[in-house]
Amino acid sequence: MKIKKIVWIVFFALLISLGAVALYMMQHIRGLEENIVVKQDEMLLTVPAGTGRVAMEQLLIKNNLLNEGDYFQVLLKVKPELSQFKAGTYRLTKGMTLRDVLLLIKSGKEAQFSIRFIEGSRLKDWQAIFEQAPQLTAIAHTMDSDKLRQEIGIKPEISNLEGWFAPDTYHYTAGTTDVAILKRAYQQMEKTLEEEWIKRDSDLPYKSAYEMLIMASIIEKETGIDAERTKVASVFVNRLKTNMRLQTDPTVIYGLGDKYRGTIYRSDLNGYTPYNTYQIDGLPPTPIAMPSVASIRAAAHPADTRYFYFVADGTGGHKFSTTLNEHNKAVAQYRRLQQR
Numbered sequence: 001m002k003i004k005k006i007v008w009i010v011f012f013a014l015l016i017s018l019g020a021v022a023l024y025m026m027q028h029i030r031g032l033e034e035n036i037v038v039k040q041d042e043m044l045l046t047v048p049a050g051t052g053r054v055a056m057e058q059l060l061i062k063n064n065l066l067n068e069g070d071y072f073q074v075l076l077k078v079k080p081e082l083s084q085f086k087a088g089t090y091r092l093t094k095g096m097t098l099r100d101v102l103l104l105i106k107s108g109k110e111a112q113f114s115i116r117f118i119e120g121s122r123l124k125d126w127q128a129i130f131e132q133a134p135q136l137t138a139i140a141h142t143m144d145s146d147k148l149r150q151e152i153g154i155k156p157e158i159s160n161l162e163g164w165f166a167p168d169t170y171h172y173t174a175g176t177t178d179v180a181i182l183k184r185a186y187q188q189m190e191k192t193l194e195e196e197w198i199k200r201d202s203d204l205p206y207k208s209a210y211e212m213l214i215m216a217s218i219i220e221k222e223t224g225i226d227a228e229r230t231k232v233a234s235v236f237v238n239r240l241k242t243n244m245r246l247q248t249d250p251t252v253i254y255g256l257g258d259k260y261r262g263t264i265y266r267s268d269l270n271g272y273t274p275y276n277t278y279q280i281d282g283l284p285p286t287p288i289a290m291p292s293v294a295s296i297r298a299a300a301h302p303a304d305t306r307y308f309y310f311v312a313d314g315t316g317g318h319k320f321s322t323t324l325n326e327h328n329k330a331v332a333q334y335r336r337l338q339q340r
Contacts, residue, residue: 038096049087089174119292135174163287200300205240216299217287221250233302246277254288
């Protein structure tokens with residue numbers, strides 16, 4: 001009897017000890033799960049494809065989100081819903097617990113980055129922005145022009161890429177390539193141009209949607225004021241219809257390329273480039289910038305005016321004129337304002 005009693009005492013003591021250990025373990029696991037691990041305002045955590053439990057533990061330790069010796073593997077066994085890891089780059093914010101981090105990784109909601117291309121920017125401007133964009137993989141510069149056009153999906157007949165990408169803000173995840181963004185921008189521009197070409201006014205002097213795109217790019221460079229776009233469009237449309245040269249400075253600047261240093265000289269206006277609309281008839285051969293939707297619509301639906309001229313009015317807008325005499329007076333007034 002005594003032996004039996006002793007056995008029971010030992011059994012209950014062991015049971016109590018195991019219970020105490022289990023309670024301690026559960027409390028420790030709960031504390032580990034709810035421990036705030038992100039102390040800084042923001043950090044990025046990249047989970048490689050194929051990351052398993054052991055690799056995840058090492059990744060968290062490496063990024064100071066977990067300590068050596070923590071019962072991480074036990075946590076994952078107790079809470080299996082936290083052990084589903086999806087590859088990607090995640091944005092962690094201050095105050096997140098270990099549970100928060102693991103649930104974010106489980107969700108697959110990767111960090112979003114954005115890149116902004118403004119209206120009127122040129123392709124070379126985009127290339128510079130791509131090089132500075134965070135977490136973006138730049139590969140376009142490694143491709144020849146034929147390969148790049150093929151990857152983007154550009155039609156074979158399009159030889160010059162200027163103007164063919166819609167200026168906008170594009171969101172992307174880490175590892176996205178610049179080519180992928182260019183493809184989205186091209187598809188957006190192609191869709192917009194096709195839609196506006198179908199809806200265009202019937203009496204426009206354009207032979208193709210591409211000529212309308214060229215016109216839109218000129219409008220974009222001439223004014224950033226929405227209320228003026230259709231008036232600017234009307235000036236150039238009226239000139240095309242009467243076989244007047246466009247004589248627009250932005251095309252001259254584009255044709256000068258790196259030779260342009262901020263001032264247009266008389267020699268620039270008199271010199272020939274395919275883009276110098278003081279020297280060539282009609283439109284330049286390609287767009288000179290990436291136009292906005294507003295400028296494309298203005299090119300498709302110019303105002304009904306008799307304007308043939310415009311000049312800056314000194315307040316950020318333009319003075320529009322019907323005759324050369326009116327225009328010369330507006331130019332003289334603008335020059336007086338500049339001399340004040």
